[in-house]
Amino acid sequence: MSDRLRPRWHILVFLAPAVLVYTAVMIFPLFNTLRLSLFTEVEQERVFVGLQNFRTLFGDAIWSEQFWNALGNNFWFFFIHMVVQNPIGVILAAILSHPRLRFAHLYRSAIFIPTILSFVIVGFAWKLILSPIWGIAPSLLDAVGLKSLFAPWLGKEEYALTTLALISVWQFVGIPMMLIYAALLSIPEEILEAGECDGITGMSAFWKIKLPLILPSIGIISILTFVGNFNAFDLIYAAQGALAGPDFSTDILGTFLYRTFFGFQLQLGDPHMGSAIATAMFVIILIGVCIYLFGIQTRLRRYQF
Amino acid sequence: MNKARRNPLNTAAAHLILLTYTVIALFPVFVILINSFKTRKAIFREPLALPSAETFSTIGYETVFKQGDFFLYFQNSMIVTVCSLFFILLFGAMAAFALAEYRFRGNTLMGLYLALGIMIPIRIGTVAILEMMVATGLVNTLLALILVYTAQGLPLAVFILSEFMKQVSDDLKNAGRIDGLSEYTIFFRLVLPLVRPAMATVAVFNMIPIWNDLWFPLILAPAEATKTLTLGSQVFIGQFVTDWNAVLSALSMAILPVLILYVIFSRQLIRGITSGAVK
Numbered sequence: 001m002s003d004r005l006r007p008r009w010h011i012l013v014f015l016a017p018a019v020l021v022y023t024a025v026m027i028f029p030l031f032n033t034l035r036l037s038l039f040t041e042v043e044q045e046r047v048f049v050g051l052q053n054f055r056t057l058f059g060d061a062i063w064s065e066q067f068w069n070a071l072g073n074n075f076w077f078f079f080i081h082m083v084v085q086n087p088i089g090v091i092l093a094a095i096l097s098h099p100r101l102r103f104a105h106l107y108r109s110a111i112f113i114p115t116i117l118s119f120v121i122v123g124f125a126w127k128l129i130l131s132p133i134w135g136i137a138p139s140l141l142d143a144v145g146l147k148s149l150f151a152p153w154l155g156k157e158e159y160a161l162t163t164l165a166l167i168s169v170w171q172f173v174g175i176p177m178m179l180i181y182a183a184l185l186s187i188p189e190e191i192l193e194a195g196e197c198d199g200i201t202g203m204s205a206f207w208k209i210k211l212p213l214i215l216p217s218i219g220i221i222s223i224l225t226f227v228g229n230f231n232a233f234d235l236i237y238a239a240q241g242a243l244a245g246p247d248f249s250t251d252i253l254g255t256f257l258y259r260t261f262f263g264f265q266l267q268l269g270d271p272h273m274g275s276a277i278a279t280a281m282f283v284i285i286l287i288g289v290c291i292y293l294f295g296i297q298t299r300l301r302r303y304q305f
Numbered sequence: 306m307n308k309a310r311r312n313p314l315n316t317a318a319a320h321l322i323l324l325t326y327t328v329i330a331l332f333p334v335f336v337i338l339i340n341s342f343k344t345r346k347a348i349f350r351e352p353l354a355l356p357s358a359e360t361f362s363t364i365g366y367e368t369v370f371k372q373g374d375f376f377l378y379f380q381n382s383m384i385v386t387v388c389s390l391f392f393i394l395l396f397g398a399m400a401a402f403a404l405a406e407y408r409f410r411g412n413t414l415m416g417l418y419l420a421l422g423i424m425i426p427i428r429i430g431t432v433a434i435l436e437m438m439v440a441t442g443l444v445n446t447l448l449a450l451i452l453v454y455t456a457q458g459l460p461l462a463v464f465i466l467s468e469f470m471k472q473v474s475d476d477l478k479n480a481g482r483i484d485g486l487s488e489y490t491i492f493f494r495l496v497l498p499l500v501r502p503a504m505a506t507v508a509v510f511n512m513i514p515i516w517n518d519l520w521f522p523l524i525l526a527p528a529e530a531t532k533t534l535t536l537g538s539q540v541f542i543g544q545f546v547t548d549w550n551a552v553l554s555a556l557s558m559a560i561l562p563v564l565i566l567y568v569i570f571s572r573q574l575i576r577g578i579t580s581g582a583v584k
Contacts, residue, residue, distance in 0.1 A: 010488040011403050015415065018400035018459050021392070025456035026422050029430035029437060036432055092326060095319045107323045109571050111330045116567045118517035120539045121559050124552065125333045134549075136336060136352050170329070178578040223424075231426040234519040238539060254428075254520075261432060262524075275432045282429045289424045 034282065037275035053276035067277070069248060070256040071284075073161055077252055078229040080165035081172075085225065086218060088169070089176025094206060096177070097184040108181070112174035119171075123238030126167045130154055154239065157249040164250055168235055172228075176221045183217040184210060216300045223292040230285050233258060253281050334560060341365055341553040348549055365550030366558075369541070372551070375558060377530070378537030382562075385447050385533060386515050389454035390508050396455065397462030398470075398504065402492050404463065405470035406478070416467070422460035427453065428520060438525055445528040453521050458511040469503035470496060506577030509570050516563065534559060 040049045057063050092111065096104050114122065129136045130153055138150040153163040187210060195201070195209050233254030236244055242264050244251035259267075261274030339355055340348050347360035354360070369375060404416050427434075434453065435444070443449040473496050481491045497504075522536040532540070538559040545551040567574075 008407065008409070011407050011409055013489075014399040014403035014492070018396040018419070018463060019415070021396060021452065022419060022422060022456050022459050025434065025437075025452050026427050026430065026459075029433035030425070030427075032433035032436075033430045036436075088326075092323070095322055098319060101316070101319060103320075103323075105575075107327055108575060110327045111323075112571070112575070113334065113564070113567065114330050116513050116517075116563050117334070117560060118519065118535045118563070120517075120519060120535050120542070121337075121556055122333075124542055124556055125337050128549075128552070129333055129336060134349065134352060139352075173330075175578075178575065182578060227424060227426060231428045233428070234517075237519065237523075257431075271432050271436070278429050278432060282425070285425065285429070 030282075033275045033278050036272055037279040040272045041270075053272055054279075057273070057276050057280070063273075066248070066251070066256060067280070070251045070253050073250065074230055074232075074252040076161060077165045077168070077232070078226060080162060081169055081225050081229060082222065084166065085169040085173055086176055086221060088173050089221070090180055090211075090214075090218070092173070092177045093180035093184055094210070096181050108178075111177060114171045115174035117171065119234035120238045122167060122171050123235050126170075127154060127239050130163070155246060157246050160240070160246060161250045164236060164239060167239075168232070171235075172225075175224070176218075179217050179221055180214055183214040187213050216297075219292065219296050219300055222296075223289065226288045226292075227285055230281060230288070253277065253284075257281065337553055337556050337560065341550075341557040345550055348553070362550070363554075365548075365552075365554030368545070368548060368551040369554045369558060372545070373537060373541045373555065374529070374532075375534070375537065375555075378532050378534040379562065381447060381531055382516060382534040385450045385454065386512060388447075388451045389458065389515050390511055392451065392455040393458035393462050393511055394504050394508060397459050397507065398466050398497060398500070399492070400459070401463045401466035401470050402496060405467040406496075416463075419460055419463045422457070423464060427457045431520070431524060435524055443525075445526050445531050447526065447531055449525045450521055450531075450533070453525065454511075454515045454518075458507075458515070461510070462507045465507055466500060466503055469500045473499050505573050509574045509577055512566070512570070513563070516566075534562070 037053055038048060038050060039046050040053060041047070057067055095101070096108060098104075128134055132138065132150075132152045138147060141147050141150050151159060153159040191209060191213075192205060195205050200208055229252075231254055232252060236250050236252060236255050237258070240250050242255060242259050242262075244255045244259075257274055257277045260277055261269055261271060263269030336352065340352060342356040342363065343360045344362040344364070347354070347356070347362075351360075356362075400419065404412060404419075438444045438449045443452070477495055478491050481495050486494070517535055518533075519535050519539060522531075522533045523539075526532070527536065538555050541555050542552050545555070
C-alpha cells in the first residue's frame with residue numbers, strides 16, 4: 001500500500017525514452033502529415049486551404065486519374081499476393097509439417113532466403129533474369145518447349161504489374177510459410193488421432209481439421225500483407241524507377257507519393273499534395289485494419305489447446 | 306506414428322514439391338553469384354554455366370571497388386542497424402518492464418498507445434519526418450535514420466517483450482526487493498538476463514527490415530557520406546546499368562553480408578517466428 005503514496009519515479013524513467021522517441025518520431029509526424037494535407041504553399045508561405053488538396057486529388061482530371069490508377073494497381077498487387085502467396089505458403093507449410101520429413105529444416109531455411117534479401121537486390125536480379133538481352137528466361141522456357149510464351153514481361157504494360165507482384169510473392173512466400181508452419185505444429189497430436197479414429201486422414205484431415213485451425217494465422221498474414229502492400233515502394237522503385245513504367249502501369253500508392261513529394265523530371269515536388277496522398281494511404285490502411293480487427297478477427301474462432 | 310499418414314509415394318511427392326520450390330527460391334541468387342565471377346562474353350554466351358578457368362574474371366569486382374565506396378556504405382549500414390537495434394532493445398525492454406511489472410493509472414492506455422504503431426507504417430508520416438529532420442539539421446546524418454528505425458521498431462518490441470516479462474517469477478523480483486535492490490538493479494540484473502531469448506527474437510526481426518530499407522535512406526540521408534549499403538548499391542547499379550560485370554558484382558556484394566548474417570542467425574530467426582512471438 002505504501003507504494004501508492006510514494007511517487008514512483010522509476011516507472012517514469014522506464015517509460016520515458018520509448019514514449020518520447022515513439023511520440024516524437026512516429027506519432028507526431030504522422031498527425032503532422034495529416035495536418036499538412038490541409039495546407040498549401042503560396043509564395044513560399046504556408047496557407048491553410050482546408051480540403052482543397054483533396055478536391056484537387058479527386059477532382060482534377062490529371063491528379064485523380066493518377067490516383068485511381070495507383071490505387072487500382074495497388075489492389076491488383078494485393079490480390080495477386082492473396083491468391084498466389086498464401087496458397088503456396090499453406091502448401092509448403094503443410095508439407096513441411098509432416099512429422100519425420102527428412103531435411104525439413106534445410107528446405108525451410110533455403111525457401112526463406114529470398115525474404116532476407118533487399119528489394120534492390122530482388123528487383124535487379126529479376127530484371128536481369130527476365131531481360132530479353134541476357135536470355136536466361138527465354139532459354140529456360142525453350143528447355144521446356146514454351147519459348148513462344150516469352151515476352152519482355154517487365155516492359156509490357158499489360159504484364160509488368162503482375163510480374164512485379166509475382167516477384168514480390170517469390171520474395172515473401174517464406175513469411176506465410178513460417179507462420180502457418182508454426183500454427184500447424186501447435187495442433188495437438190490427439191486431435192489428429194481422434195480424427196483418424198473417425199476415418200479422417202490425408203487430404204480430408206487437412207481440409208476438415210487443420211485448415212479451420214490455422215484460419216486465424218491466415219487472417220494475420222492477410223492483414224500483414226495488406227499493410228505491407230499498401231505502403232510498398234522499394235521493389236517498384238528498384239525495378240522500374242520512380243516513374244513506375246511502362247507508362248505508369250506499375251504505379252502504386254508508394255511510388256505515387258514519392259513522385260508527388262519529391263517531384264520528377266519537370267514537375268516540382270509538393271509536400272502538401274504528398275501529405276494528401278499519405279493521408280489517403282493512412283485512411284485506406286486504417287479501413288483495412290478495422291475490417292480485420294472488427295469484421296474478421298472477432299469471427300474467427302480461436303482454439304486453446 | 307501410424308501408417309495412415311505415411312507412405313513412400315507421398316514422401317517422394319513431398320520432396321519433389323519442396324525441392325522444386327527450393328530451386329525456384331535459390332535459382333536467381335545462384336545465377337547472380339556465379340555470373341559475377343565470369344567474363345562479359347561468358348555471361349552472355351552461357352549464363353547458366355559455372356565459371357571455369359577460361360571464363361573466370363573479377364573485373365566486375367574491380368570496377369565496384371574502384372567506383373563505389375562499398376566499405377563506407379557497409380560501415381554506414383552496420384552503424385545504423387546496430388545502433389537502432391541497441392535502442393529498440395534498451396528502450397523497448399525498459400518500457401515493456403514498466404508496463405508488465407507495475408500497476409499504475411493509464412497502464413492499459415499506454416500499452417494501447419504504444420501498440421498503435423504495430424499496424425500503422427511509419428512511412429505515412431514521411432513528409433513531416435523530413436520536415437522535422439530539416440528543421441533540426443539532422444538531414445544526411447545517420448542519427449536521423451537511427452531515430453526513425455528506433456521509433457519504427459519500438460511498438461512490436463514493447464509488445465513482444467512485455468508478454469515475456471510477465472512470465473518472469475514475482476518471487477525472484479520480490480526476493481531482490483527484500484535484499485534492498487533498487488528497481489533499476491532488479492530490471493538490469495535480474496529481469497533482463499532472463500528475457501534474453503525474447504530480446505534476440507526482437508533483434509532478429511528488426512535487423513532485416515532496417516538493413517534492407519531503401520525508403521528512408523533515399524529520403525533522409527542520400528548524401529555520399531551517409532549512404533547505406535542498400536541505397537549505395539541501388540545508385541551504383543543505376544549508374545552502371547550497361548556494365549553487366551559491375552552490376553552482377555555489386556548485387557553479389559549486397560547479397561553476401563545478409564546471407565552471412567542469415568546463416569549465423571537463421572536458427573534464432575526461425576525459432577522466433579515459429580515460437581509464436583508474433584501471434
